[in-house]
Amino acid sequence: MKYIGLEQVEPGQVLGKSIYSGNGRVLLAAGVPLTVYMVNTLNRIGVTMLYIHDPAFDDVMPEEMVSEVTRREVLQETNDMFEAIRSGKEWSSRTIRTSVGRVLEDVMSSKELLLQLTEIRTKDNAQYVHALNVCVISAVIGMNMSLNYSQLKELAIGALLHDVGKIERAAGGEPESGKREHHTWRGFELLKTKQEFGLMAAHIALQHHERVDGLGEPRGLSAQEIHPYAKIVAAANMYDNLINSLDGEGCRPDEACEKLMAMSEQQLDHEILVQFIRNVSVYPNGSAVRLSTKETGVVVRQHRGLPARPVVRIVQADGDMLLGISELDLAEHPTVFIETVLT
Structure with a gap:
């Protein structure tokens, strides 16, 4: 999944994580394809960020301390x-x-x-x-x-x-x-x-x-x-x-x-x-980032004790054509750092 701003959502993208009301009831369930009406409604009720499914990152999950x-x-x-x-x-x-x-x-x-x-x-x-x-x-x-x-x-x-x-x-x-x-x-x-x-x-x-x-x-x-x-x-x-x-x-x-x-x-x-x-994820799983190498990718895994040095998955594509997928472990590459989070 990718963690993105609501303004980046496109109609047809699939919600990756359910949205709940104040009393714990499901407002919008994970797996629902998002429509223009749904996105406008989410904006109206104050949603700014959400998870969406992405074929290149569907194995990426937020690491939840509380179930x-x-x-x-x-x-x-x-x-x-x-x-x-x-x-x-x-x-x-x-x-x-x-x-x-x-x-x-x-x-x-x-x-x-x-x-x-x-x-x-x-x-x-x-x-x-x-x-x-x-x-x-x-x-x-x-x-x-x-x-x-x-x-x-x-x-x-x-x-x-x-x-x-x-x-x-x-x-x-x-x-x-x-x-x-x-x-x-x-x-x-x-x-x-x-x-x-x-x-x-x-x-x-x-x-x-x-x-x-x-x-x-x-x-x-x-x-x-x-x-x-x-x-x-x-x-x-x-x-x-x-x-x-x-x-x-x-x-x-x-x-x-x-x-x-x-x-x-x-x-x-x-x-x-x-x-x-020491214990907060500076770059949560699913966050899109740009590296100092100017490559862009998505955070896929964390290192306890090294919150600013996650594993980043880089997808290379030409339009709709997938050219390659690689992962860069920033804990093993000390000269590479996250330059910015893309929102």
Whole structure:
């Protein structure tokens, strides 16, 4: 499969990866030939990138840390929870703990893979996909920092729920004034009542917009005053916000990594960023790239520990005539590098 921008899709091309709604239902199933109407509809609902089938790359698959089944179930359960909060109803903390447990099982069993966040985002599912992505990224960083399972679960629960304070509540309660109106405070007030989580999830929600230089919100904490879990979630939150945008202005993963490192020791913790960069796929499978040799190709495989040195498949063609296919392992060719991602 190839991972391309929606503007590059041509009618008749076949969708390679299903697109889901916010509650986990299939909006458009993999294997469907795309029509002009479908492409226009995808554009209207906020889709900017998707996978399509390509005969030269049909063996290329995104390396998913979280299975499609787990992802669909957690998206649906997160949707249900957010809707309950929005309507002022009670919601089950047990369901969330179970969901996070499934995510951790998948992530821990996929620890040899590099992190690739290629879930197709729409206006409908963006909030839930973001919550899940931040949860997965945080778990990966936590594993690299040798957290035990109990600590990982605390971290992952807080990461999944870090933005619950953004949910518009049903009318009736008195609004807070000043800094306590900030969504981090609202999230803290909501989560601290859930004793099954302990207070850690509430403090992650409260502190994930603090900065190590003390210029963050809502309390202006700095360096050691910020809990390590909140620092992890801050980095995860920033990365996912950088690479995903419904207006088409999101960064490529390589650009986002550069921007993150530029924030080191000002906005984000340096050591946490190092642990993250080691495990993120800078060029996800299916990405079309141009090499320093001026050849173009598609990323087909990754090297753990060498996220910027994937294997690139180069297809040589003359019109519709295939002349040859070769693969270049950048880990074995240190003088060749990826010049740009073609989108």
